[in-house]
Amino acid sequence: MNPARTPEPPYWAVIFTSTLNPEPHGYEEMAVAMVELAARQPGFLGFESARGADGLGVTVSYWASLEAVAAWKEVAAHQAAQRTGIERWYRAFVTRVARVERTTTFPPLARS
Amino acid sequence: MNPARTPEPPYWAVIFTSTLNPEPHGYEEMAVAMVELAARQPGFLGFESARGADGLGVTVSYWASLEAVAAWKEVAAHQAAQRTGIERWYRAFVTRVARVERTTTFPPLARS
Numbered sequence: 001m002n003p004a005r006t007p008e009p010p011y012w013a014v015i016f017t018s019t020l021n022p023e024p025h026g027y028e029e030m031a032v033a034m035v036e037l038a039a040r041q042p043g044f045l046g047f048e049s050a051r052g053a054d055g056l057g058v059t060v061s062y063w064a065s066l067e068a069v070a071a072w073k074e075v076a077a078h079q080a081a082q083r084t085g086i087e088r089w090y091r092a093f094v095t096r097v098a099r100v101e102r103t104t105t106f107p108p109l110a111r112s
Numbered sequence: 113m114n115p116a117r118t119p120e121p122p123y124w125a126v127i128f129t130s131t132l133n134p135e136p137h138g139y140e141e142m143a144v145a146m147v148e149l150a151a152r153q154p155g156f157l158g159f160e161s162a163r164g165a166d167g168l169g170v171t172v173s174y175w176a177s178l179e180a181v182a183a184w185k186e187v188a189a190h191q192a193a194q195r196t197g198i199e200r201w202y203r204a205f206v207t208r209v210a211r212v213e214r215t216t217t218f219p220p221l222a223r224s
Contacts, residue, residue: 001168003129003206013127013210015172017115017160048129050164056113058162058170060127086218093218094115098125098210106198106205 004046004062005109009100011045012063014072018093019055027089030081037077043068062100069097116158116174117221121212123157124175130205131167139201142193149189155180174212181209 020027031049038044043064051057063069072078085093132139143161150156155176163169175181184190197205 001164001166002131003168003204006206006208009208013125013208015125015127015212017172019114048168048170050162050166050168050170052113052162052164054113056115056160056162058160058172060129060170060172090218092115094118095216096118096121096125096212097214098212100127100208100210102209104207106202 001048001050003105004048004060006045006062006100006103009103011100012066012069013098013100014061014063014069015096015098016057016059016061016093017096018057018059019091020057020089021091024089026084030084030089034078034081037075038072041068041072041075043071066097066099113160113162115217116160116172118157118174118212118215121215123212124178124181125210125212126173126175126181127208127210128169128171128173128205129208130169130171131203132169132201133203136201138196142196142201146190146193149187150184153180153184153187155183178209178211 035047038047038061045062045064047059047061049057049059063072147159150159150173157174157176159173161169161171175184
């Protein structure tokens with residue numbers, strides 16, 4: 001996976017940081033399905049995710065507008081995944097919604 | 113590592129996403145030193161980082177103000193690390209500076 005190629009700011013980032021419970025059955029399948037579903041939503045710009053050996057996962061999705069962020073939050077299958085996550089998979093998480101104001105890219109991108 | 117315990121928004125996030133060159137000698141030591149140095153800067157609020165098995169790393173640092181973000185960027189040892197990173201360690205990276213507007217925490221935090 002590479003850093004997401006996003007347009008010039010401003011746009012929005014949803015930073016989702018989590019730790020998992022032991023043996024989170026079904027979590028991986030849900031995560032893959034949610035990325036595929038997010039990528040089909042209006043205003044989706046990109047996605048980056050990593051989970052380290054210590055168990056912390058940091059996932060960032062990028063969106064064209066705050067309306068797109070809000071709409072994604074309301075998608076029924078996403079809401080079901082959020083509920084199951086709270087009930088079963090996540091030990092802890094923080095979701096942060098942030099407005100991206102400036103970016104630096106290496107190697108420098110040739111902007112169209 | 114757990115999700116960072118940050119104050120109520122607004123505050124700032126620096127989202128740094130990277131891939132590394134093969135055999136990035138000295139990278140791990142630098143990364144540890146930079147976290148310790150960042151944590152001593154004015155306005156530092158917290159830090160989250162993960163690098164997955166596919167090589168993508170997502171690191172987010174949190175700051176009280178845009179001035180604190182700018183000051184950290186200018187710290188001499190940080191600038192040296194950035195230069196060495198571009199010359200030797202990073203295959204690609206994107207740095208995104210974003211203003212955190214809203215958060216959701218699980219389990220819910222008792223705010224003081």
